[in-house]
Amino acid sequence: MLDTLYYYLQFSQVRYALIVGVLVALCASLLGVTLVLKRFSFIGDGLSHVAFGAMAVSSITGVLVSQWKPVIDSTNGMIIVMPLTVLSAVLLLRTGKNAKVKGDAAVAMISVGALAIGYLLMNLDVFPKSANISGDVCSTLFGSLSILTLTEGEVFFCLAVSVIVTAVFIIFYNKIFSVTFDEDFATATGTKASAYNLLIAIIIAVIIVISMNLVGSLLISALIIFPALSAMRLLKSFKAVTVCSACLSVFCAALGIILSILLSTPVGSTIVAVNIAAFGVFWLIGAAKGGFKRA
Amino acid sequence: MSQLICTDLILGYEGQEILSGVSFAVEQGDYVCILGENGSGKTTLMKTILGLRKPMSGTIETGDGLSPREIGYLPQQNSIQRDFPASVREIVVSGFQGQCGLRPFYTKAEKLQAEKNMELMGVADLKKRCYRELSGGQQQRVLLARALCATKKMLLLDEPVAGLDPKATQEMYSLIERLNKEHGITIIMISHDLRAALQFADKILHIGGELFFGTRSEYLRYAASHREEAVGNA
Numbered sequence: 001m002l003d004t005l006y007y008y009l010q011f012s013q014v015r016y017a018l019i020v021g022v023l024v025a026l027c028a029s030l031l032g033v034t035l036v037l038k039r040f041s042f043i044g045d046g047l048s049h050v051a052f053g054a055m056a057v058s059s060i061t062g063v064l065v066s067q068w069k070p071v072i073d074s075t076n077g078m079i080i081v082m083p084l085t086v087l088s089a090v091l092l093l094r095t096g097k098n099a100k101v102k103g104d105a106a107v108a109m110i111s112v113g114a115l116a117i118g119y120l121l122m123n124l125d126v127f128p129k130s131a132n133i134s135g136d137v138c139s140t141l142f143g144s145l146s147i148l149t150l151t152e153g154e155v156f157f158c159l160a161v162s163v164i165v166t167a168v169f170i171i172f173y174n175k176i177f178s179v180t181f182d183e184d185f186a187t188a189t190g191t192k193a194s195a196y197n198l199l200i201a202i203i204i205a206v207i208i209v210i211s212m213n214l215v216g217s218l219l220i221s222a223l224i225i226f227p228a229l230s231a232m233r234l235l236k237s238f239k240a241v242t243v244c245s246a247c248l249s250v251f252c253a254a255l256g257i258i259l260s261i262l263l264s265t266p267v268g269s270t271i272v273a274v275n276i277a278a279f280g281v282f283w284l285i286g287a288a289k290g291g292f293k294r295a
Numbered sequence: 296m297s298q299l300i301c302t303d304l305i306l307g308y309e310g311q312e313i314l315s316g317v318s319f320a321v322e323q324g325d326y327v328c329i330l331g332e333n334g335s336g337k338t339t340l341m342k343t344i345l346g347l348r349k350p351m352s353g354t355i356e357t358g359d360g361l362s363p364r365e366i367g368y369l370p371q372q373n374s375i376q377r378d379f380p381a382s383v384r385e386i387v388v389s390g391f392q393g394q395c396g397l398r399p400f401y402t403k404a405e406k407l408q409a410e411k412n413m414e415l416m417g418v419a420d421l422k423k424r425c426y427r428e429l430s431g432g433q434q435q436r437v438l439l440a441r442a443l444c445a446t447k448k449m450l451l452l453d454e455p456v457a458g459l460d461p462k463a464t465q466e467m468y469s470l471i472e473r474l475n476k477e478h479g480i481t482i483i484m485i486s487h488d489l490r491a492a493l494q495f496a497d498k499i500l501h502i503g504g505e506l507f508f509g510t511r512s513e514y515l516r517y518a519a520s521h522r523e524e525a526v527g528n529a
Contacts, residue, residue: 033380037379174389174400177385178389178392180375181375181381182375184345184368184370184373188366189364189366189392189446236424237382237423238385239385
């Protein structure tokens with residue numbers, strides 16, 4: 001087994017996959033606690049569907065406007081997907097506050113709407129008949145069957161975005177804590193809570209877009225939420241939970257990628273399966289600890 | 296000049312007035328109790344004073360060296376906090392967040408002051424404990440320590456003893472009294488507990504129905520005359 005692994009690791013493609021996987025997992029886990037506690041998880045889910053729709057828009061733009069195609073292809077569609085998703089994040093947060101359509105209903109509308117329109121666009125006649133549409137859709141929804149097709153450029157893009165996301169998270173860590181724990185108190189004592197909520201939503205959008213290649217848009221929420229929920233079973237301070245969920249997420253992603261290579265399973269679902277198993281373990285330990293205390 | 300002056304406030308939701316003609320002034324060192332029925336707008340009034348929502352009309356001014364951002368706040372517990380994984384120390388020091396501006400981390404002096412506030416509230420030995428595991432009284436004292444990080448001048452308390460047992464209630468009241476008497480912090484407290492209000496507060500603001508603002512003895516006279524009226528009408 002180890003020999004096989006060693007053999008695979010000699011390919012730069014496999015190393016790229018591991019690097020990207022670990023980076024994406026790290027970023028995704030950072031805001032997990034905030035998302036879970038602020039009841040923002042549904043926004044994460046909604047945004048991932050928006051990202052799917054945006055992906056469809058970017059492929060169709062590539063076909064319709066042929067001079068843009070090289071740009072879109074070289075960025076893997078990011079140049080269109082990223083702004084669209086960030087814009088939706090901003091809109092979702094705005095509507096959540098003071099619209100006639102209440103927050104969760106608006107999210108549901110936007111997310112299924114984007115899903116439907118995205119699929120519709122992908123099946124329009126403009127695509128060459130030979131295109132493998134169901135394959136494309138499937139990989140956008142559930143992640144590529146293997147992420148071994150990453151180019152060096154994509155790896156660097158992912159690296160840059162991860163560094164930015166992590167830096168922003170560390171710089172605003174205390175503010176994110178205050179705003180998550182008690183928005184009213186934070187606002188009353190002079191913290192610009194709405195600005196930080198916006199920042200949180202934008203970071204989530206960025207994370208979702210860069211996670212899309214790895215696990216696909218339907219499974220992104222798992223990557224964001226599972227590590228935080230697992231860490232919350234056991235740990236008692238915000239810092240400990242954040243650090244633990246980051247480590248756990250990185251570990252699960254690396255293990256998931258290695259397993260998927262060894263067992264030739266789809267990468268995204270393997271990573272999520274490993275995360276579910278980790279949650280199970282943490283839950284059991286937490287339950288056992290609680291049991292001891294009561295006894 | 297008074298620390299806080301509210302003039303002709305009209306409060307409401309979406310065009311619907313719930314409270315109008317609220318005018319009062321709070322001096323430095325006052326202990327004001329806000330009384331009123333459920334739904335009479337006590338919390339709305341408090342959130343308006345804090346700048347969390349806008350009044351439909353009227354003005355709120357601060358003076359006597361108090362800036363609007365220097366008002367500490369002890370909110371009613373929200374559902375997020377009940378399962379929030381945070382240590383006591385993390386929560387208390389977050390009271391300084393409003394003064395940080397864009398500075399990302401807390402200074403040594405702020406951390407030290409947070410420790411002092413925890414000692415003052417008697418929660419220093421709990422500082423590494425998880426907030427959600429504490430008793431109701433301990434949680435309230437933690438939030439009070441946080442509010443003290445945000446202010447040295449004025450505290451707004453929204454039903455600080457709601458859901459506490461009699462012993463914790465007593466402890467909470469005596470802590471608040473100490474902050475008022477020994478540290479000179481102005482207290483504005485929403486309460487359901489008329490007896491405690493009359494025992495501790497020097498001024499009473501009664502909202503809902505007829506508005507009343509005045510000292511404790513004025514309130515007693517006012518309440519007595521109203522009772523006579525009620526008896527006379529019957």
